Amino acid sequence: MKESMPNSARSFKDSLYEQFALIGKAVSSPKRIELLDLLSHQARTVEVLANETGMSVANTSQHLQILRNARLVESRKVGQYITYSVAGLEVCEFLTGLRMLAGNRLARIEQLKGEFLQEKDIGKRIDIPDLVKKQSQGKITLLDVVPRKIEVVVYCRGPSCMMAIEAVNILRNAGYEALWMEDSVHEWKRNGRPLKGLENYLK
16 A cells, blocks of 8 residues: 655645646637747737737736736836836747647647648748758848849748748739748757847847
């Protein structure tokens, strides 16, 4: 017969996992995950976040407070406005891991992406290894405005951000050869690539 766990050890484990659960509760809302995704790339005000997520300012503030209580975001006052940002690069890593886990385990994600992209004439894509290869050969650039003879790679916050896809369509309609890179700067960093020129991007 197994001996029961001492009360002190049981109490410690209960308290420990309760703290872990705070993170789970904080990201149990789709809107809060979207807010974290937005903030992982750039600090924003409540008003801007409300506009980008289609929520009211009041609801956005409530979600941000929950994320702040879980120490996932932080705020600071800039002039008359309060801006929010993620509370560290480990939050960005957490989001990347969450997206990878969900993408590997939930078939509906790829189905949703496929349905959306089918409506868009996105054409060719490019991943980080191919981008690095083309870049080393001088065949590609990441600048927004470039000569028409050079391929343009468009990237954004990752597969959940559709602005890069819209940009590809706009560029192609304007006569540019544009490629969509599904990954974001966080995957770039995870692959051990240099962040020269992007130092301020993750602050």
